[in-house]
Amino acid sequence: MADNTHLLLRSNLKQLRLPTMGAEFEKLAREAAAANEGYEQYLLRLTELEVAARASNAVQTRIRQADFPVHKDFDTFDFTAVPALSKPKILELARGEWLTQRANVCLIGSPGTGKTHCAVALGLAACRLGKRVRFYTAAALVTHLEEAQKQYHLDRVLAQLDRTDLLICDELGYLSFSRGGAELLFQVFAERYERRSLLVTSNLAFSEWGQVFQGERMTAALLDRLTHRCHIFEMNGESFRFRESMKSKRSKKGD
Numbered sequence: 001m002a003d004n005t006h007l008l009l010r011s012n013l014k015q016l017r018l019p020t021m022g023a024e025f026e027k028l029a030r031e032a033a034a035a036n037e038g039y040e041q042y043l044l045r046l047t048e049l050e051v052a053a054r055a056s057n058a059v060q061t062r063i064r065q066a067d068f069p070v071h072k073d074f075d076t077f078d079f080t081a082v083p084a085l086s087k088p089k090i091l092e093l094a095r096g097e098w099l100t101q102r103a104n105v106c107l108i109g110s111p112g113t114g115k116t117h118c119a120v121a122l123g124l125a126a127c128r129l130g131k132r133v134r135f136y137t138a139a140a141l142v143t144h145l146e147e148a149q150k151q152y153h154l155d156r157v158l159a160q161l162d163r164t165d166l167l168i169c170d171e172l173g174y175l176s177f178s179r180g181g182a183e184l185l186f187q188v189f190a191e192r193y194e195r196r197s198l199l200v201t202s203n204l205a206f207s208e209w210g211q212v213f214q215g216e217r218m219t220a221a222l223l224d225r226l227t228h229r230c231h232i233f234e235m236n237g238e239s240f241r242f243r244e245s246m247k248s249k250r251s252k253k254g255d
């Protein structure tokens, strides 16, 4: 192909926002010529590259927007370390149907049992399915809501949260909130009821949530909505961190 044609083609593809086709058309054309491929076959392969790149970029964008604190996936999760957690059930959730059903997930357990790891892995799976996900610790979410309220743009922040298919609220129960903070969190949870999914992790059993939400009525109302269509997993057991550190100490001692 003449240089001029290349330039024009590159410019057209740029204008049409087809960057992968722009980057690949020459190489693919050489391959097509060598393999005696027809025009349509060539065009198909070229467009396939663009489609694949777009899908991958969209997932990367979803993952960035989710703002996960770490990127931990199920490939590094040792299910044998948490016998109480059903691997088939968790992997079933990773397929995402619960999000379509607007159901919730609660991971309850003591510190170090892999709640955040599992929550992130489920969040990553949702991103790969094209879902909009947002990860917050409960404390950060409440601070975010309180700040928004102070600056008179709570509505905007609530609308943003409402656009997410999955809101992950990690570490509920480590800190208790002010009455106002608890009410804001309640509002977010209640608005999602049967419309959007929530994933909550907590070190507290449900019976202790009153400590966080200050007030039996609000806690009961919240639990009622949250647990109505909810996959609840109790992950109690020994801390994975603790166990790993004991293992490495033992191996250093040589026994």
Ligand code: ADP
Pocket (backbone or CB within 6 Å): 072, 076, 077, 078, 079, 081, 082, 109, 110, 111, 112, 113, 114, 115, 116, 117, 118, 240, 241
């Ligand atoms: P939690 O949120 O329950 O306090 P984390 O998910 O933060 O616990 O887990 C603590 C650390 O231990 C993390 O580095 C996590 O990746 C690791 N971890 C916990 N449970 C497992 C597990 N079953 N398999 C692999 N790593 C785990």
Ligand code: MG
Pocket (backbone or CB within 6 Å): 115, 116, 117, 170, 171
């Ligand atoms: Mg955690």
